[in-house]
Amino acid sequence: MGITGTSRVAAFNELLREISAPVLADLVGCHPRFAAERASALASDWADYAAIRARPSPTRP
Incomplete structure (x- = not known):
């Protein structure tokens, strides 16, 4: 299929x-x-x- 190990690692990352x-x-x-x-x-x-999601987001103008 032409999928190399390097490609798999890059996709996983x-x-x-x-x-x-x-x-x-x-x-x-x-x-x-x-x-x-x-x-x-x-x-x-x-x-x-979870801590990042709990912070209130800044209001948009």
């Missing part, structure tokens, strides 16, 4: 920026620890997601 590691691990069938380690390496571990 991009998905980690979009959704949390446990959710992605479940979707693609990898170990949650692997996904969490990759997310941590990318500095997108989603640990503060």
Whole structure:
């Protein structure tokens, strides 16, 4: 199919920026620890997601 390992890793990393590691691990069938380690390496571990969502958003003019 022409999909290289590098392409797979790039796609996985991009998905980690979009959704949390446990959710992605479940979707693609990898170990949650692997996904969490990759997310941590990318500095997108989603640990503060709930706190960010709880902050009031600035009002738009």
